[in-house]
Amino acid sequence: MKLFFKPGACSLSPHIVMLETGLDFTLVRVDTAAGLTEQQEDYRQINPKGKVPALQFDDGTVLTEGVAIVQYLADQKPDRQLLAPLNTLARYQTLAWLNYISAELHKSFSPLFGDAAPKAYKTALRQQIVEKLAWVDSELHDNQWLLGLHFTVADAYLFTVMRWAKSLQLDIHSFASLEAWFQRVAARPHVAAALAAEGLS
Numbered sequence: 001m002k003l004f005f006k007p008g009a010c011s012l013s014p015h016i017v018m019l020e021t022g023l024d025f026t027l028v029r030v031d032t033a034a035g036l037t038e039q040q041e042d043y044r045q046i047n048p049k050g051k052v053p054a055l056q057f058d059d060g061t062v063l064t065e066g067v068a069i070v071q072y073l074a075d076q077k078p079d080r081q082l083l084a085p086l087n088t089l090a091r092y093q094t095l096a097w098l099n100y101i102s103a104e105l106h107k108s109f110s111p112l113f114g115d116a117a118p119k120a121y122k123t124a125l126r127q128q129i130v131e132k133l134a135w136v137d138s139e140l141h142d143n144q145w146l147l148g149l150h151f152t153v154a155d156a157y158l159f160t161v162m163r164w165a166k167s168l169q170l171d172i173h174s175f176a177s178l179e180a181w182f183q184r185v186a187a188r189p190h191v192a193a194a195l196a197a198e199g200l201s
């Protein structure tokens with residue numbers, strides 16, 4: 001399998017999950033602005049949406065969308081407990097987190113990284129994200145991981161967007177449970193390995 005990524009982008013989430021599963025894969029860097037892989041392939045031939053992440057199987061088939069990729073990967077190695085089994089409530093609670101992180105957090109960050117959005121819109125988005133992270137912080141008061149006992153695919157995804165919150169210097173300093181959780185995730189060897197492989201440590 002090949003995992004197409006851009007350093008620090010949302011592709012960090014499946015990259016972490018891939019390392020946590022122990023599956024064999026090749027990491028391929030993409031310059032999304034140029035639309036080229038590191039081998040100078042036209043990336044839109046691989047993912048016509050032009051976005052990372054994408055997972056390409058050995059037969060050439062491609063799976064896109066981070067939340068789909070992490071579920072696929074986690075299901076290949078159920079013993080790693082990165083995603084609860086089918087038909088358990090815990091699985092659907094994990095999917096609820098993935099959806100929340102994708103729809104409510106991830107896409108609120110996107111305009112903050114470019115110059116196109118007006119300043120007032122960016123200020124409002126920053127405030128909305130902080131309010132949502134206050135709720136996430138409260139969910140972590142009594143939990144080591146988002147789903148309680150186990151590190152899951154949801155923790156990998158939230159960690160990825162929390163790195164953006166920090167780089168954008170959002171006002172999250174009072175969220176002690178969230179910060180403690182962030183440090184727990186960062187201390188996992190596979191998370192450190194993913195960051196190092198992306199040149200982020």
Ligand SMILES: N[C@@H](CCC(=O)N[C@@H](CS)C(=O)NCC(=O)O)C(=O)O
Binds near residue numbers: 006032052
């Ligand atoms: N819905 C897609 C969104 C993917 C996405 O927005 N990827 C961003 C990075 S986080 C991207 O590739 N942006 C293109 C760019 O940065 O040029 C998913 O969740 O996988």
